[in-house]
Amino acid sequence: MSQPLSSPPDDAPEAGPASTWKARHALLRRLADVVSLPTSRINAFERSVVGDLLVEMARLATPEDRLKMAHRLAPLAELPNGLMRLMLRDDPAIAGVLIEGCAGLTDADLLSCVRDTGHDHHRCIAARRGVSEVVSEALIEAGHPDVVDTLLRNTTARLSQTGIETAVALSRAQPRLCEHLLRRPELRPSGAYVMFWWSNEQDRRTILQRFAVSREVMQEVSEDIFAMAADEGWQDPVSRKALQFIERRQRNRGAIDKSPYDSLEHAITEIERQGMGRDSVAEIAYLSGIKPLTGAKILGDPGGEPVAILCKATGLDREYLTALWRSMKRPETLPDGSVHPTWERVQVTFEMLAVDRAQTVLRYWNWSLTSAMTPALLKAIREGDTDELDEYSIPERAAMMALAQDFGR
Structure with a gap:
């Protein structure tokens, strides 16, 4: 007959370092093996009870033992909930084994x-494979x-539009994110056009090549709508705003009647x-x-590419x-007589863009910049409170002061 199992006493004294407790190490391994058994050998309730016992043991186990447990548990399609929660909050080296390799983890x-x-x-x-939109959003x-950099580099991760927009906002303080954002299939023109302002010259070129889209299809399907809207006296603000975006004409004909100049060309010459x-x-x-704010942002941009986009969009x-x-006093040549790299880049940008595509970029900019005018900022402009405008550049503040004339009417 086999010897009966001896019962452990409740008050046995502890002695020796944890590394010498062979029974603990062996029991942790055995219980982890039990949790790993297929459903044909152990049902969900039994697995849960074993998991609860493992949680209590894991709390006092050495990091080495918990790391071994993590490797044993990572292949499982289903983990006891309590054990999973404990190990996901363990040291990153231990939790990372499950995060990286356990397919059973849910969102x-x-x-x-x-x-x-x-x-x-x-x-x-x-860095986990197949990160979902909702998890990506929380990480961003x-x-x-x-x-965020790691997530954007993860080609198997999926990003929501909210997550992309948040990442675009973060890229303003972390421009290195721009390069990785531009590789994401989820990025849309609206995000790329906003990100353009703080992107480096190579990323700007990528934005224009990839996202400067044509409006030709929209113009074709809405060609007869312009006549309808005109017959209605352009009274509907919804269709009017949309048609202003779609139309081929960029220049403001009404502004010429109020201007001291005969045309945009005449204005630039003077x-x-x-x-x-x-x-x-x-x-x-x-x-x-x-809007003047958009114009100030374009003319004040140190890179110069927006100036080329403005000129191409307006047919100059x-x-x-x-x-x-030259009117902006920007350099054209270097001391040795060669073309200044900024001026050269501006000319290349001007040549590479079609008029229609340049207009798309310009109109998106006009939307995004003017929609950023918060009530607090408008109040500051109206009341002449320049303290609120310190974070803006000199040309932007000049444009805001020009806008104040309209607000005062």
Whole structure:
């Protein structure tokens, strides 16, 4: 007959380091094996009870033992909930084994881990295969730049539009994210056009090549709608705004009647002679069919590419691009007589874009910049409270002061 199992006493004294407790190590391995048994050998309730016991043991187990447990449990399609929660919140090296290799983790499990853990765990989740939109969104909202970087590099991860928009916003302070955002299939033109302002020259070129789309199809299907809207006196603000985006004409014909200049070309010629000033910025913007704030942002951009886009969208010839560049006192040559790289890049941008595509970019910019005018900022403009405008550049503040004239009417 086999010897009966001896019962462990409740008050046995503890002695020796944990590494010498062979029974503990063996029991952890055996119980982990039991949890790993197929459903034909153990039902869900039995697995749950074993898991509860493992949780209690794992709390006091050594990191080495917990790491071995993680490797044993990672292949499982189903984990006891309590054990899974405990191990996902363990040291990143241990939790990472499950995060990386356990296909049984649900979005709820990963979201809970994102909420209860920190940077290192987030980075492990961001690198996990097949991260879903909802988990990606939570990771991006946490705001760790290197976690977002890892997530954007993860070609198997899926990103929601909300997540993409948040990442675009983060890229303003972390421009290195722009390159990876531009590789994401989820990125849309609206996000790319906004990101253009803080992108480097190579990323700007990529944005224009990939996202400067034509409006030809929209123009074809809505050609007869313009006559309908005109018959209605352009009274419907919804259709009017949409048709303003679709139409081929960029310049504001109504602004010419109020302008001291006969045309946009005439304005640029005179401004080149007199020099660029606050009123000049607003005048060019009005004649170009954009808001003064948008015009100031374009003319104040250090990279220069937006100036080329403005000129191409409004149908200006290359000579007026040169005249506008000179009126801004921007360099054309280096001390050795060669073409200045910024001016060269501006000319290349002007040549590479079709008029219709340049208009799409310009009109998106006009929307995004003018929609950023918050009530607090409008109040500051109306009341002349310049303290609220310190974060803006000089040309932007000049444009805001020009806008204040409209608000006061």
